[in-house]
Amino acid sequence: MTHRVHGSWLGLSWVLLVLAVSGCTEEKALALQSAAMQYRDQAVRALALTAYGVRASTAMPARTPDQLADKLKTLDRPIDASTLEFLLTGEAELARAGDVATQPLDALRERVIAFSAIFDNLPRGSYLAKDEVKRAVPIALRMNQSLLNVAAQIDAGTLRIADNPRRIEIIEDTNAAISMPPGEKRDKALQRAALDMVDLSARERQMQMEANANLLQAAEIGNAVIGLARNYDQVALKDVLNALNDALALAGRISPESQSIKRSLARLQGATKAWEEDPVLKPLLAQPIPLNP
Amino acid sequence: MDNDAEMLKRMGTQITDLQVKYRALPLKEQMAVYPALKQLVEDYARYQAKLLMIGVITTEEDLKEVKLLKKAVDSAANQMDLLAAIGKVISFIVVRV
Numbered sequence A: 001m002t003h004r005v006h007g008s009w010l011g012l013s014w015v016l017l018v019l020a021v022s023g024c025t026e027e028k029a030l031a032l033q034s035a036a037m038q039y040r041d042q043a044v045r046a047l048a049l050t051a052y053g054v055r056a057s058t059a060m061p062a063r064t065p066d067q068l069a070d071k072l073k074t075l076d077r078p079i080d081a082s083t084l085e086f087l088l089t090g091e092a093e094l095a096r097a098g099d100v101a102t103q104p105l106d107a108l109r110e111r112v113i114a115f116s117a118i119f120d121n122l123p124r125g126s127y128l129a130k131d132e133v134k135r136a137v138p139i140a141l142r143m144n145q146s147l148l149n150v151a152a153q154i155d156a157g158t159l160r161i162a163d164n165p166r167r168i169e170i171i172e173d174t175n176a177a178i179s180m181p182p183g184e185k186r187d188k189a190l191q192r193a194a195l196d197m198v199d200l201s202a203r204e205r206q207m208q209m210e211a212n213a214n215l216l217q218a219a220e221i222g223n224a225v226i227g228l229a230r231n232y233d234q235v236a237l238k239d240v241l242n243a244l245n246d247a248l249a250l251a252g253r254i255s256p257e258s259q260s261i262k263r264s265l266a267r268l269q270g271a272t273k274a275w276e277e278d279p280v281l282k283p284l285l286a287q288p289i290p291l292n293p
Numbered sequence B: 001m002d003n004d005a006e007m008l009k010r011m012g013t014q015i016t017d018l019q020v021k022y023r024a025l026p027l028k029e030q031m032a033v034y035p036a037l038k039q040l041v042e043d044y045a046r047y048q049a050k051l052l053m054i055g056v057i058t059t060e061e062d063l064k065e066v067k068l069l070k071k072a073v074d075s076a077a078n079q080m081d082l083l084a085a086i087g088k089v090i091s092f093i094v095v096r097v
Helices: A002-022 A025-056 A065-073 A081-096 A099-117 A122-135 A137-156 A164-178 A184-230 A237-252 A258-277 B003-024 B027-054 B060-074 B079-094
Strands: none
Touching (some): A025 A099, A025 A122, A025 A184, A025 A237, A065 B027, A099 A137, A122 A184, A137 A184, A137 A258, A164 A184, A184 A237, B003 B027, B027 B079
16 A cells, blocks of 8 residues: 555656746646645545445455355245345345445545545636635645544544454354364364464554555645645745655655554644644634544 | 443444354344344444544443443344344444434
């Protein structure tokens, strides 16, 4: 995942280099537009990873043909249409039952996409749109606050990311091993179960860390977008490009490790707090910042 | 770990236990239990969404109650017990979403 993020930033860096050697108001608008698009792409990626982990926390393993055959053997009557319907669609409907958990994340994703679209035509309007750019700041600030809240909730465990299908398989396999008669076969099955548990622990930790690191990388870019939009009518193209490069460098240093995530979360929460107290932005922040997305 | 996180983890593991028991049932009994299990997953997902939306909503009393529910889930040994256990967990969640 980190490699993919770095790959897309290479593309943006090339755009920034081109802009740096040309440089006028339209290019400044293009730079802000590129930053907004980068913010959108990273946030969408991060929210998709998070939603995947949340949905996996209630999902069940797909039934194999052998398991289905075993279930059919338990029938003491001819199969009818409702039984077939259950077998055809029951699992998928059960999986969809957990989708409501990710609705706040889906709504946030839609907001990020809509936010990015604000800047679609900015280069054509260039300097004339400076007031509109500033009006976008409260939206960006609330979105960034929401991304940070999601990251904080993953860290605190109030947003649960787990590989439930694998948990179910491990419970079933372990119980099957426990019920075997004592001997080498049982010992080997239990040893395999123990290895599976260690693997699962690492996998779930990785799912949480990857989602969190990607959310924070998006928030880092968002923080730069907020600063650029706040100062849009005052700064030179060079300042815009420097700010973007700094943000990309900081985001690139956020890795899916506990310490990196805690440090970045605290730093970005501090940056958000500073924006809330900013004398230029305060009048724009007419609505209170929600604690959650 | 705060109350909300503890609560979510306990409810999540109860759902996993109920799903394991559900998967072990004969097909006919699975079909009988299925609507309740689907309802349970929906209600749990709504609880997760609510936590995500409004932050801390769990009290110490909630946690005590969820520990009692865990016992009911653990002791569910057949289809009727399983349905009763799912019903108890659903009743617990629906007043909180």
